[in-house]
Amino acid sequence: MDQPNTHILLINCPDESGLIFKVSKIVYQHKLNVVSNGEFVERKFNHFFMRTEFSGEIDKNLLLNEVKSVLPPSAEVRLTANTKKNIVILATKEYHCLSDLLIRHTFDDLNINILGVISNYMHLKELTSKFEIPYFYVDHSDKSREIHEQEILAITRQLDPDFLVLAKYMRILSPSFVQNYNNRIINIHHSFLPAFAGANPYQKAYERGVKIIGATAHFVNEMLDEGPIISQNVIPVDHTHDAKEMARSGRDIEKNVLADALRLVCNEKVFVFKNKTIIFD
């Protein structure tokens, strides 16, 4: 259960003996009440991960410094209040992921606060307006990708979200855009990656004759559809499904997989390491 009014301490560093002892000692000495605690050692690179969620009054800098002092110098440490994350959604024409996030935002189901929706079409403006969320129409016609992305970037810079969410945004973002939001852009891809990366996955799935289709939520990196996978799910299909019917069936898992990924990311449950995710759920 995700608890309000808690803090989360996230540590990753090369593994060495006694890390749990040393960190838990500090937490204990500060008289903090541990809500949940998880550790993992990645064996291939011998790398240590720890996530501790606790309640209690803290002096953030003091606590951070104490923790850092017992860890290897290369350790990454993050201490954050468990508060709502600000997101900006990019969408194109499809309504199902966007509407799902608007509803969840409205009823406080995810730990998110939607700052705005950016789209290269007007299709979803009416929907977005129902929920009183600003809609930014950024037409891409007659523009280079570079110009289009700069216009988007101007908006996202002003809104300053914690995460960008690509809710079926059907244009490819350039590496230079992505670099502005390293491991902070979350995409939903409508296939069970790495199967059917790229365009038209349902058409490809239909042509290949697969018996299961899926959806994948992942962080976006500079390589299309190759970023760290956060969440995946699948549903069965059969020979009676053409590509259009697969797309219809797939919508329900797309929106759930994206929401699941946001729940994990926005509750600070996800580490990214070597293009993979370590998830404490």
Added chain:
Amino acid sequence: MDQPNTHILLINCPDESGLIFKVSKIVYQHKLNVVSNGEFVERKFNHFFMRTEFSGEIDKNLLLNEVKSVLPPSAEVRLTANTKKNIVILATKEYHCLSDLLIRHTFDDLNINILGVISNYMHLKELTSKFEIPYFYVDHSDKSREIHEQEILAITRQLDPDFLVLAKYMRILSPSFVQNYNNRIINIHHSFLPAFAGANPYQKAYERGVKIIGATAHFVNEMLDEGPIISQNVIPVDHTHDAKEMARSGRDIEKNVLADALRLVCNEKVFVFKNKTIIFD
């Protein structure tokens, strides 16, 4: 439910009006008792498929000729008793799919009769012998692939099975071998195809950081791992699974997916069309 003492009529042809009427009329006139009936029209190529299972006495040639007389000239028609299918299993060192089939054969769980097991190793001889199934050891060392396959072919030709089953047979069969058993070789691949085709799928799945792994049973054609898919299934994994642990988890779905594919194929429930399967289950 699969019924003994029935016949199965399998038809596929270009679609045209009245096919169900014309075929069901013949079945009715022969006073046959329909156990189950299924039809499907593939819309892209406008192709008709029909599977009728019935009980009752038949004059096979007469019935076949009558059915053909009402169908387009290019129709493929097959009329077969619902009897056990003879299979030959090829395996290498892994025990789980082979043992599963040996057990199912022993207790009559699948509609199969295992004629023999062929392997390029001795590892599974003791297991196979427990079930009194002939074991053919065909060493591949110091032989060209061609010679090795000819030795295997000599055995399969003598055993004359309905289907060859690759139960984790870890060598690639050449197109010239495969041509001897067109749509009659069934392979279990340890990934959710088309993801991770080729060698070492669990290692690749681990490296990609997927959250779900799978298994795929398919007919083998001349292109590695690209034949018509019969059955697929998946299980969740997470960051705590390394490649070895994924392989261990995957074994349970590999054997179930292979058994499921054999149940479908050996009960004459599968059509192959344009590198896909149409399945009446």
Added chain:
Amino acid sequence: MDQPNTHILLINCPDESGLIFKVSKIVYQHKLNVVSNGEFVERKFNHFFMRTEFSGEIDKNLLLNEVKSVLPPSAEVRLTANTKKNIVILATKEYHCLSDLLIRHTFDDLNINILGVISNYMHLKELTSKFEIPYFYVDHSDKSREIHEQEILAITRQLDPDFLVLAKYMRILSPSFVQNYNNRIINIHHSFLPAFAGANPYQKAYERGVKIIGATAHFVNEMLDEGPIISQNVIPVDHTHDAKEMARSGRDIEKNVLADALRLVCNEKVFVFKNKTIIFD
């Protein structure tokens, strides 16, 4: 794929020889183009079911009469255009199923037309109003169940829907209310029935320590949670989920299972027989 501008012929009757032949003959003679066709014989009661979807011009009464003339006298025959079904939704306070149906209605994802929402609370009025659907607040406080139901019935009689949808409506409907809509009320129950029928299924699931939770969409009959099941789905849980967390996780399958059931029912794919459903999908 569900096709507009088609008709659907639904037949069920005691099984006898030649039914498929006789019905398909009539369809053929009327020069109708069969889009999909399915038959099933329930073996315990030897009862025949057939669903034929076709395009083409019809004289509805003529066709119906011809079909009836070749069937046993007790046959039930239904011939209907594949059009949108009118529904009225009953809800209480939970937003997730209602919002999902409002969104699908808005974007034409299901074959439904929402005539109105009836609730015993005001909680969902604002949401419903965003989508310009009439909201009927029928307070239940200080009223007998009988009076409350009569007030609801007055509204549903006026709206005259094809189906009533209980989208997490948390009051039990009396048998006398249900009799007005025999096999036309669809409920979503937040457990994998028959496990945890009745009140507080997530609390009961938590107390029992199950490792999987589910949701069930079913027709409502006079016995609470015992009507014919249309659709079910499940998700894994573990010891870290308390009842509240199970409820949160369960919401996503509840809404998908309810939508799936409506898709089946509103596309005329469901027969009810002996308190079970026969589904042609």
Added chain:
Amino acid sequence: MDQPNTHILLINCPDESGLIFKVSKIVYQHKLNVVSNGEFVERKFNHFFMRTEFSGEIDKNLLLNEVKSVLPPSAEVRLTANTKKNIVILATKEYHCLSDLLIRHTFDDLNINILGVISNYMHLKELTSKFEIPYFYVDHSDKSREIHEQEILAITRQLDPDFLVLAKYMRILSPSFVQNYNNRIINIHHSFLPAFAGANPYQKAYERGVKIIGATAHFVNEMLDEGPIISQNVIPVDHTHDAKEMARSGRDIEKNVLADALRLVCNEKVFVFKNKTIIFD
């Protein structure tokens, strides 16, 4: 990944501040290498659970005493080498779970050593003998349940297993028998408990018309089918499945669920608390 040559420390006690710190301090001071570590606090009863797997040389009594000295007096502490667990299997006539365990035992897939198979029928003797496992036929005809159980108990006492595994053993064990093996008897029930507890679950599932069937592995306590659940899984079914076909489909998940439960239990990953399981996997 389950590692040989490790020890496992299992702790459960009322929660209090600093437990992780205090225990991990001792592990650190003993210079043990932590392989995996997990903690969980059950919030309803405020109870703490910890499982630590480590490698390194230990003085078992010394380590146990040190750990106990920092825990509340009511703490339960267990320190065990990660070795194979001895099991005795009880079966009746069905082959699928027994054969699956015999195969896994033969190929070292589970952390088990099968000491013997006890059955009230001769049906599975030939199968068991193939794997050179002792088979004890204990006929139940013309005997009271008490006498029959005493005969079984005489055998299990001599074999002295860590766990009894009911691999589709179709007789109900009396509370007095069960008391001899508290939380040490593992049963596979062929339904998704608590649905369809008791006899003939597939027949009941068929009659209820469910769309999903399942299997449940649980510890046996004095109440039939009400012990702590270890593992569950499900598969979809539809109206074409009668009870016999459900049973056939269910066999594949029954054996996998039972094997999964044994993997968890025999690798010391399962705590039992208040009739539920806490699982560190």
